[in-house]
Amino acid sequence: MNSIGIHYIWDVHHISSSLISVVDPVKTLLDSIIASTQLTIEGENFKQFSPVGVTGLYLLSESHISIHTWPEHGYAAIDLFSCIPVDPSSIQNVITDILGDDVIISEQVIQRGMALTMDKGVL
Amino acid sequence: MNSIGIHYIWDVHHISSSLISVVDPVKTLLDSIIASTQLTIEGENFKQFSPVGVTGLYLLSESHISIHTWPEHGYAAIDLFSCIPVDPSSIQNVITDILGDDVIISEQVIQRGMALTMDKGVL
Numbered sequence: 001m002n003s004i005g006i007h008y009i010w011d012v013h014h015i016s017s018s019l020i021s022v023v024d025p026v027k028t029l030l031d032s033i034i035a036s037t038q039l040t041i042e043g044e045n046f047k048q049f050s051p052v053g054v055t056g057l058y059l060l061s062e063s064h065i066s067i068h069t070w071p072e073h074g075y076a077a078i079d080l081f082s083c084i085p086v087d088p089s090s091i092q093n094v095i096t097d098i099l100g101d102d103v104i105i106s107e108q109v110i111q112r113g114m115a116l117t118m119d120k121g122v123l
Numbered sequence: 124m125n126s127i128g129i130h131y132i133w134d135v136h137h138i139s140s141s142l143i144s145v146v147d148p149v150k151t152l153l154d155s156i157i158a159s160t161q162l163t164i165e166g167e168n169f170k171q172f173s174p175v176g177v178t179g180l181y182l183l184s185e186s187h188i189s190i191h192t193w194p195e196h197g198y199a200a201i202d203l204f205s206c207i208p209v210d211p212s213s214i215q216n217v218i219t220d221i222l223g224d225d226v227i228i229s230e231q232v233i234q235r236g237m238a239l240t241m242d243k244g245v246l
Contacts, residue, residue, distance in 0.1 A: 003198060004151075004193055004198060004200075005191065007240045008204075009130075009233065009235075011210065011235060011237075013236075020210075041169055042178075043168040043170065043180075044168070045166040045168050045180065045182045047165055047168070050225055051139055055165075055182055055183075055186060055187065057166075057168065057180045057182055057187055057189075059168045059170055059180055060178075063178060063191050064178065064180055064189055064191070066127065066180075066204070067185055068186050068187070068204065068206075070127055070236065073127060073145055073236065074217065075127060075236045077127070077128060077130075077235050077236060079130075079202070079204070081173060081176070081189070081191065081200065081202070083191075099196065108233070110132065110231070112132075112134060113134055113136075113193065113200060114134075114198050
């Protein structure tokens with residue numbers, strides 16, 4: 001079965017809090033991820049939470065990327081939903097290049113919009 | 124183990140294409156979902172794709188909600204990432220109220236940012 005989009009979910013732990021506390025370095029991280037792909041940014045929205053923590057959203061031609069950071073937990077949640085292929089290992093390399101080799105990245109990949117071949121009653 | 128956020132993933136199939144082709148009804152759908160919760164909108168970004176199809180992103184005080192629509196497939200991908208509890212069955216009811224009882228909703232729930240109690244080498 002074919003999917004319509006691929007959704008990459010990265011849970012990144014053990015991040016130095018100073019790297020994810022405010023918007024600028026978090027935006028740089030997303031920019032670097034996007035620059036490593038063929039994806040195109042169409043719109044953006046970033047918010048600084050108080051006292052620390054950031055949400056960043058890029059609307060892409062190919063869907064979206066999001067990040068939410070909890071510096072107090074050394075944790076960032078990154079999601080990339082794309083309707084074109086990307087290389088997740090390259091993106092993990094970008095993440096470790098910027099956040100350091102000590103971070104722990106947990107990756108999940110979800111095929112979104114799988115073609116439905118079953119009757120409604122079977123689901 | 125405690126999670127930092129809860130990520131609800133809804134893949135919605137068998138949608139009448141006219142309901143998800145342009146921004147206005149898609150925005151109404153997201154607005155209705157948010158109105159059924161205690162979540163707060165902080166920022167928004169919507170894009171009309173040509174000839175049809177929409178991406179919508181709301182940055183929330185509690186994280187984000189996104190929607191991507193493919194009217195040609197009768198399909199919409201809806202994600203809600205929240206750091207406070209929501210009632211997913213109420214949200215499914217909002218979706219069927221607006222998109223019709225014939226849609227098929229597939230739900231996944233992912234606990235994001237689970238506390239790491241293992242050594243790095245174990246992961």
